[in-house]
Every structure is written in structure tokens, then in C-alpha cells.
Amino acid sequence: MDVDEERPASGAEAQRMLVQWCLSAQYFSEAELHAAAERITGDAADELQATVESMNGALGPFALALRSGMEQTTGDRRWAVVSTSADPISALGTPYPPATIAVLRHLLELVVTDDGYAIGLHHAVREAAAKCPAATTRRVAEDIVQRLADDGWLTVESQWVGVGQRACIELQPYLADAYPDCMKTCCLCKEMATRGIVCAACAEVLHPHCAERLESAAALSCPACRQRMANSESFGPHRPSRQKSETPL
Ligand SMILES: [Zn+2]
Numbered sequence: 001m002d003v004d005e006e007r008p009a010s011g012a013e014a015q016r017m018l019v020q021w022c023l024s025a026q027y028f029s030e031a032e033l034h035a036a037a038e039r040i041t042g043d044a045a046d047e048l049q050a051t052v053e054s055m056n057g058a059l060g061p062f063a064l065a066l067r068s069g070m071e072q073t074t075g076d077r078r079w080a081v082v083s084t085s086a087d088p089i090s091a092l093g094t095p096y097p098p099a100t101i102a103v104l105r106h107l108l109e110l111v112v113t114d115d116g117y118a119i120g121l122h123h124a125v126r127e128a129a130a131k132c133p134a135a136t137t138r139r140v141a142e143d144i145v146q147r148l149a150d151d152g153w154l155t156v157e158s159q160w161v162g163v164g165q166r167a168c169i170e171l172q173p174y175l176a177d178a179y180p181d182c183m184k185t186c187c188l189c190k191e192m193a194t195r196g197i198v199c200a201a202c203a204e205v206l207h208p209h210c211a212e213r214l215e216s217a218a219a220l221s222c223p224a225c226r227q228r229m230a231n232s233e234s235f236g237p238h239r240p241s242r243q244k245s246e247t248p249l
Pocket residue numbers: 186187188189190191206207210
């Protein structure tokens with residue numbers, strides 16, 4: 001701890017301040033959480049797990065919890081304050097009008113039930129406009145989709161719309177409940193996968209980041225069945241090797 005810095009708060013006061021910080025930040029990187037925890041409590045980074053456990057103890061009575069998920073392409077860990085209520089999509093950290101929540105529900109359904117886990121942006125905007133009576137122009141519908149992407153619920157890349165990392169962290173129970181047959185889990189890290197590659201031999205999937213970690217050896221082989229994954233089909237937004245005839249436009 002730097003002695004020149006303001007003395008960190010201790011005990012219950014520090015915990016209250018950190019809970020407050022999480023509630024206002026809502027969705028943040030692990031680096032941001034480390035920095036806030038160190039600034040407020042003076043705890044070293046290696047005490048983060050204990051800090052998270054104690055915060056979850058404080059958040060529990062409010063049906064909230066701090067959960068994390070790995071960003072599937074970069075491998076960075078992100079955290080979110082999530083609702084543990086029965087319908088987490090109605091209790092999102094970001095307050096949206098009901099029509100925007102209806103658009104999010106609908107677009108998540110379209111993406112998750114799509115074979116390739118992505119839908120074209122123009123298709124998404126058309127669907128958003130149809131779901132939202134207030135979206136009187138295409139521009140308004142585009143803005144709704146973009147806002148959902150900016151807030152981390154969806155991702156828009158190269159004209160494809162996919163599931164955002166925040167939805168993987170906050171809405172996994174909702175998605176697993178609503179679309180149990182559509183869930184994919186990375187066979188290396190065991191976290192939910194909404195992008196990556198599929199083993200042609202055994203159909204297990206790998207995140208892009210997890211495939212990269214294994215690829216240091218000249219050839220990538222499937223952690224589940226040990227077969228070479230040379231011609232693996234990819235899924236999720238921005239998937240150049242995908243063979244589906246559908247075009248994003
Ligand atoms: Zn993984």
C-alpha cells in the first residue's frame with residue numbers, strides 16, 4: 001500500500017463503499033474491480049476472491065450477486081452485478097423501457113436459436129422495428145439495437161449481431177431455462193460459449209480465446225476427442241469460415 005495515499009476505509013465501511021461502487025458501475029472489467037477494491041479497502045489484488053465473497057454476502061439479501069465471465073475472444077474477465085430473481089431479464093442492471101426489453105428478448109431468441117449463433121444486422125433492425133411500436137423509423141430501431149450492443153447485451157460486428165458478454169454473465173440462467181437445447185459450453189474452460197469453433201468429430205465447442213491457447217502447438221486438436229480441428233466450423237458473429245449461404249445483408 002502506498003503510504004502517501006489516503007488511508008483506506010476498513011471493515012464494514014469499506015465493504016459498503018465497494019458495494020456502492022459495484023452498484024453504480026454495474027458491468028466492469030476485472031482490472032477495474034481490482035483497482036476499486038485496492039483503492040477502497042487497501043487489499044492486495046490476491047485478496048479479490050475474499051472481497052467478492054464478502055460482497056456477495058452483502059448483496060444476497062437484495063437478490064443481487066456479483067458474477068463474472070470470460071470475454072470469449074480476448075480472455076479478459078468481466079464482472080456484473082446480476083439479479084438472482086426468477087426473471088433476471090425484467091430486472092436488468094440497465095433501466096430500459098418495456099419495448100426495449102421486448103426487443104432484447106426477441107433478438108436474443110433469434111440469435112440463440114440460430115444454428116450459427118448470429119443474425120444479420122439488417123434482419124435484427126427489421127425485427128426490432130416490428131417489436132417496438134415506438135420505433136417509427138428505421139433509425140429509431142437501429143438506435144435501440146446499437147444501445148443494447150453498447151451496454152453489452154448484444155454485440156454487433158461486421159454486420160452480424162450476436163450475444164453480448166454481459167448477457168452471458170447476467171442472463172445465462174434465463175437463456176438456459178428458455179432455450180436449454182441451444183446452450184453451448186466450451187469444453188476447455190466450461191463457461192457458456194456464444195462464439196468459437198465446433199469440433200467436426202464430436203461437436204464439442206471451444207471459445208476463440210481457448211482455441212488460441214491450445215493452438216501454440218502446430219495443430220489444434222479437440223480437448224474432448226483429440227481429433228484434429230483443422231476444418232472446424234465457426235459460430236457466433238463475424239465467422240468467416242462459416243458455410244451457410246445466408247449473407248449478412
Ligand atoms: Zn473456453
